[in-house]
Amino acid sequence: MNEDDASRGADAPPELVQLLTPEGERVEHPDYDIELTPEEVRSLYRDLVLVRRIDLEAVALQRQGELGIWASLLGQEAAQIGSGRALTDADMAFPTYREHGVAWCRDVDPVKLLGLFRGVNHGGWDPKEHNFHLYTIVIGSQTLHAVGYAMGIQRDDASAATIVYFGDGATSQGDVNESFIWASVFNAPIVFFCQNNQWAISEPLEKQSRIPLYRRASGFGFPGIRVDGNDVFACLAVTKKALEAARTGQGPTLIEAFTYRMGAHTTTDDPTRYRVASELEAWKLKDPIERVKAYLFKNELADQEFFDSVDAEADRLGADLRRRCLAMPDPEPLDIFDHVYREPHALIDQERAQFAAYLEGFRD
Numbered sequence: 001m002n003e004d005d006a007s008r009g010a011d012a013p014p015e016l017v018q019l020l021t022p023e024g025e026r027v028e029h030p031d032y033d034i035e036l037t038p039e040e041v042r043s044l045y046r047d048l049v050l051v052r053r054i055d056l057e058a059v060a061l062q063r064q065g066e067l068g069i070w071a072s073l074l075g076q077e078a079a080q081i082g083s084g085r086a087l088t089d090a091d092m093a094f095p096t097y098r099e100h101g102v103a104w105c106r107d108v109d110p111v112k113l114l115g116l117f118r119g120v121n122h123g124g125w126d127p128k129e130h131n132f133h134l135y136t137i138v139i140g141s142q143t144l145h146a147v148g149y150a151m152g153i154q155r156d157d158a159s160a161a162t163i164v165y166f167g168d169g170a171t172s173q174g175d176v177n178e179s180f181i182w183a184s185v186f187n188a189p190i191v192f193f194c195q196n197n198q199w200a201i202s203e204p205l206e207k208q209s210r211i212p213l214y215r216r217a218s219g220f221g222f223p224g225i226r227v228d229g230n231d232v233f234a235c236l237a238v239t240k241k242a243l244e245a246a247r248t249g250q251g252p253t254l255i256e257a258f259t260y261r262m263g264a265h266t267t268t269d270d271p272t273r274y275r276v277a278s279e280l281e282a283w284k285l286k287d288p289i290e291r292v293k294a295y296l297f298k299n300e301l302a303d304q305e306f307f308d309s310v311d312a313e314a315d316r317l318g319a320d321l322r323r324r325c326l327a328m329p330d331p332e333p334l335d336i337f338d339h340v341y342r343e344p345h346a347l348i349d350q351e352r353a354q355f356a357a358y359l360e361g362f363r364d
């Protein structure tokens with residue numbers, strides 16, 4: 001998989017692992033096949049629809065002034081559900097700020113994701129309870145945290161792996177490259193899951209790399225693989241295999257999930273200023289949900305009643321999320337000092353006292 005184009009023979013595996021075409025046709029792959037029961041496929045479809053609905057509701061809440069900002073996952077549902085469902089409870093995931101689908105797989109209540117974007121908390125969930133770290137806005141920094149965690153797993157001799165999410169733009173960060181080196185030389189049990197959504201805000205992929213991102217891995221000494229990031233079956237199969245390799249002492253893998261950010265970078269962004277509409281239209285034909293729906297229909301694995309029931313569940317989820325978002329209490333101003341350090345800290349105490357005195361000045 002890491003050879004140059006010129007050295008790839010006729011029987012070499014295709015550059016992009018795909019198990020389900022955009023038309024909903026199942027295809028075979030020599031290294032990455034997966035057996036899924038009809039029940040499992042229906043369950044993946046449900047996940048995809050529900051996380052898209054959570055995302056849609058969050059965008060609407062931001063537009064109505066109820067969230068400060070939101071980073072949409074639209075178009076990246078399969079990459080996140082496929083990789084998220086590949087994890088075992090013991091595995092640990094480190095997200096960016098866009099991994100709402102992975103959060104769903106880790107049983108994080110979606111209203112807790114909204115708290116951060118509403119500005120009422122600094123994260124909202126206990127990373128240890130879900131084995132899902134807090135969202136990280138500083139691009140690429142979580143890759144170093146994740147490698148450190150993976151090295152801890154290794155030293156505990158635990159049967160678990162770490163997965164870390166980052167974007168195409170993040171691959172240009174020093175932190176990410178340093179984390180590749182550490183993971184490689186220590187043979188850390190980690191999967192680097194890069195969602196190449198083709199854009200880093202307004203910077204296109206060509207500004208990040210002259211070679212496909214997955215091939216970067218060979219320079220660091222571990223395998224890299226590119227998967228169709230809009231194919232939930234392929235993302236599940238490829239991530240499962242990479243996690244198992246990590247758990248069994250075979251070290252890191254870089255997975256490049258080739259996908260597309262169908263929405264704006266965040267709700268503060270206007271992508272019409274830097275990309276053409278035809279690009280989005282082309283990617284709409286590769287929609288991650290439509291192909292699973294087509295597969296279920298064609299193979300008579302689900303009927304209209306099933307699709308209607310998932311839509312109805314999505315409606316209920318959206319309405320419930322909105323209601324609970326609006327009901328989230330604002331924090332007390334002094335609460336901001338409570339979670340800086342685990343132990344009491346003299347400087348924080350001093351700053352809290354100063355701020356309390358300042359607030360007192362507003363009393364009549």
Ligand SMILES: Cc1ncc(C[n+]2csc(CCOP(=O)(O)OP(=O)(O)O)c2C)c(N)n1
Nearest residue numbers: 098137138139167168169170197199200201
């Ligand atoms: C260290 C750092 N530099 C710059 C930024 C500003 N910033 C926020 S998102 C972003 C682009 C990230 O692109 P990518 O890694 O492709 O992830 P995507 O948003 O596409 O999921 C940048 C530059 C930041 N948050 N952190």
Ligand SMILES: [Mg+2]
Nearest residue numbers: 167168199200
């Ligand atoms: Mg990107």
